[in-house]
Amino acid sequence: MFADRAKIYIRSGKGGDGHVSFRRELYVAAGGPDGGDGGRGGDVIFVVDEGMNTLTDYRHRTKYKAGDGSPGNKKRQHGADGEDLILKVPEGTVLKDAATGLIVADMSGENKRVTVLKGGKGGLGNMHFATSTMQVPKYAQPGQPAKELELLMELKLIADVGLCGFPNAGKSTFLSVVSNARPEIANYPFTTLTPHLGVVDYKGIDGFVIADIPGLIEGASEGVGLGHDFLRHIERTKVLINIVDAAGTEGRDPVEDVRIIREELASYNEELPDRPCVIAANKMDVLDDKAREEALERLREAYPDDTVVAISAVSGEGIDKLLYIVKDILAELPEETTVFESEFTYETPDENLPYTVEFKNGEYVVEGPKIDKMLGYTNIDSEKGFEFFQNFLKSEGILDELERLGIQDGDTVRMYGLTFDYYK
Numbered sequence: 001m002f003a004d005r006a007k008i009y010i011r012s013g014k015g016g017d018g019h020v021s022f023r024r025e026l027y028v029a030a031g032g033p034d035g036g037d038g039g040r041g042g043d044v045i046f047v048v049d050e051g052m053n054t055l056t057d058y059r060h061r062t063k064y065k066a067g068d069g070s071p072g073n074k075k076r077q078h079g080a081d082g083e084d085l086i087l088k089v090p091e092g093t094v095l096k097d098a099a100t101g102l103i104v105a106d107m108s109g110e111n112k113r114v115t116v117l118k119g120g121k122g123g124l125g126n127m128h129f130a131t132s133t134m135q136v137p138k139y140a141q142p143g144q145p146a147k148e149l150e151l152l153m154e155l156k157l158i159a160d161v162g163l164c165g166f167p168n169a170g171k172s173t174f175l176s177v178v179s180n181a182r183p184e185i186a187n188y189p190f191t192t193l194t195p196h197l198g199v200v201d202y203k204g205i206d207g208f209v210i211a212d213i214p215g216l217i218e219g220a221s222e223g224v225g226l227g228h229d230f231l232r233h234i235e236r237t238k239v240l241i242n243i244v245d246a247a248g249t250e251g252r253d254p255v256e257d258v259r260i261i262r263e264e265l266a267s268y269n270e271e272l273p274d275r276p277c278v279i280a281a282n283k284m285d286v287l288d289d290k291a292r293e294e295a296l297e298r299l300r301e302a303y304p305d306d307t308v309v310a311i312s313a314v315s316g317e318g319i320d321k322l323l324y325i326v327k328d329i330l331a332e333l334p335e336e337t338t339v340f341e342s343e344f345t346y347e348t349p350d351e352n353l354p355y356t357v358e359f360k361n362g363e364y365v366v367e368g369p370k371i372d373k374m375l376g377y378t379n380i381d382s383e384k385g386f387e388f389f390q391n392f393l394k395s396e397g398i399l400d401e402l403e404r405l406g407i408q409d410g411d412t413v414r415m416y417g418l419t420f421d422y423y424k
Contacts, residue, residue, distance in 0.1 A: 004155035006058035013041025013082030015120030015143025016069030035126040038143040039079035041119025042066030049088035072125045092158045098150040102344040109339040120144030159211035162237035169243045170282040173313040175212045178202040205323045231268045236338045246281035246295045285312035357401045363412045
């Protein structure tokens with residue numbers, strides 16, 4: 001099975017914690033703080049690998065983590081940085097946030113290397129917190145936390161031209177004749193399961209990539225059969241070739257087939273039917289002259305805005321004419337690859353968001369990102385650290401807010417799992 005979808009969990013590295021230590025040297029009675037900084041957490045980076053063409057590897061292993069930063073050490077030693085995680089993917093892979101469906105990155109065009117998650121910064125050691133009034137800081141800054149994300153990976157083939165049509169319309173045969181692709185060809189009642197890419201090389205016509213999109217069935221846009229799995233490959237193509245069995249050898253009506261396919265494309269992506277389309281009336285070699293003209297006339301009357309070309313993938317009739325028409329259309333279109341813009345922004349807590357002070361279940365509860373961070377790098381078990389934290393509560397107006405809510409001596413204040421008895 002062609003593996004073009006996978007869901008994985010990724011996590012960047014946590015920043016290493018800053019270190020608390022003091023100089024201890026001979027003849028130095030009271031050495032100053034010398035705790036080093038923590039190392040940076042590793043990033044999660046996606047890189048295009050030109051040699052890959054499926055996402056098979058990611059269907060067997062689903063969790064990936066970058067390295068954590070090491071904590072700082074004494075003598076101002078910086079902790080080692082965490083190792084970056086490099087994930088290789090085929091060109092054309094679209095990364096989406098699994099929860100929202102928003103595009104995180106499209107590994108196409110110039111996007112050969114994209115950092116999806118940044119590692120946490122390392123925390124500062126206590127050597128950074130010495131002041132004239134606090135010469136012996138007994139606290140250091142913790143490293144920033146890791147970031148995590150569940151990604152949906154989708155491979156959308158990059159081709160200039162997409163072949164679409166019902167099963168057994170002759171797409172695989174056509175592709176094998178006009179390009180270097182070698183799809184398996186047989187009279188399947190359903191559809192080819194694997195999309196095939198080929199570079200056109202036919203009687204001097206070359207230079208564009210063509211993809212055989214597996215045969216559509218009615219209801220594909222709603223996920224019937226493997227519809228969604230394959231319709232995504234059409235999204236990047238610039239021109240569509242709609243191949244139909246004009247002779248009706250399978251008992252189908254070619255005019256009706258074109259209508260159904262157009263509706264399926266529009267249901268999946270409303271922009272697809274607006275792209276240039278050439279109708280290839282295939283299997284014309286089995287019809288006599290009168291039947292040929294009647295079949296072509298029906299298609300031209302039903303779809304007057306499209307070019308209808310009579311072909312036979314088996315005999316080669318009309319194929320060069322069809323390819324020249326497509327080449328001329330491509331020459332008038334921009335050359336750049338369709339690249340889907342990023343829609344996703346990783347949300348991190350804003351340290352400047354206002355705190356909240358509430359009275360709940362007999363306690364005063366104080367919360368806010370800045371308070372959480374302050375508790376993380378303040379050693380409140382030390383006298384200096386607790387004094388430092390009290391000054392922070394006062395300067396931020398939190399003590400005033402508690403008094404406004406009517407707090408009394410002996411009442412309980414809770415902050416992120418820590419409880420304090422309030423005394424003015």
